[in-house]
């Protein structure tokens with residue numbers, strides 16, 4: 609269901625730039641909540657309920673969830689409401705995403721409640737924030753330099769977020785703690801060959817920083833593209849790069865199936 613425009617729910621909250629103001633651990637700013645197939649990563653194809661929080665600490669120029677980052681909109685939902693809606697679907701898997709879900713204290717309470725109810729939980733995160741929570745799969749998508757909203761690529765056109773995004777997009781300590789604590793997939797958004805040296809360097813740094821091994825099997829290359837047309841331009845080369853480097857390739861199944869429709 610689309611919640612960002614629903615009238616029967618709590619009014620939108622005032623937010624800071626990351627969309628995180630007015631936090632409690634008993635509610636969350638929800639942009640959308642829907643049932644679909646996991647479209648990305650090692651669980652692609654698994655029927656899952658998606659809970660999309662609003663607010664992000666980064667601003668990727670290509671963000672396919674514009675209304676959680678560049679222009680955050682949401683309704684604040686109580687955890688009891690969120691759980692009831694999740695339980696209304698016949699699914700064992702829940703994907704908590706955003707925006708950046710680990711910004712919110714309420715995400716921890718939700719994950720604990722889902723764990724108690726026996727759900728498998730995947731958290732989609734940009735890897736800049738470490739939190740201790742019952743997460744079955746941490747789907748970490750560290751952001752490369754090619755994600756930075758330079759003035760020519762900023763969707764709002766002013767480049768205001770360039771410096772902050774560039775400064776904050778990698779936190780090696782948070783990344784190391786995430787891979788040490790959780791079952792992790794590292795899902796890099798790849799535009800072209802130019803992204804590969806940075807991925808290799810980042811993996812070398814992460815392997816030096818973390819106390820656990822990071823297998824190439826846990827590294828996934830995902831073509832950049834929020835639409836079928838854009839994916840048609842990027843995916844073949846990204847698939848070749850996965851083979852060249854010995855990483856996995858992940859499709860964007862939901863984009864193939866439903867293009868850029870909301871709630872998919």
Ligand SMILES: C[S@@+](CC[C@H](N)C(=O)[O-])C[C@H]1O[C@@H](n2cnc3c(N)ncnc32)[C@H](O)[C@@H]1O
Nearest residue numbers: 670671672673706707732733734749832833834
């Ligand atoms: C909208 S983000 C939300 C979670 C978190 N903020 C993050 O970036 O991982 C969900 C996933 O979509 C990916 N993504 C966003 N825009 C994309 C695009 N244009 N092409 C490919 N993947 C994209 C992100 O890298 C991430 O793996």
Ligand SMILES: Nc1nc2[nH]cc(C(=O)O)c2c(=O)[nH]1
Nearest residue numbers: 644645646647705732862872
């Ligand atoms: N079907 C589908 N699969 C997804 N996997 C990760 C998504 C996300 O936006 O985090 C996503 C999404 O938005 N839709």
Ligand code: SF4
Nearest residue numbers: 664667668671677707
């Ligand atoms: S980190 Fe995720 S939600 Fe935030 S701007 Fe980038 S892709 Fe969008």
Ligand SMILES: [Mg+2]
Nearest residue numbers: 672673705872
């Ligand atoms: Mg998505």
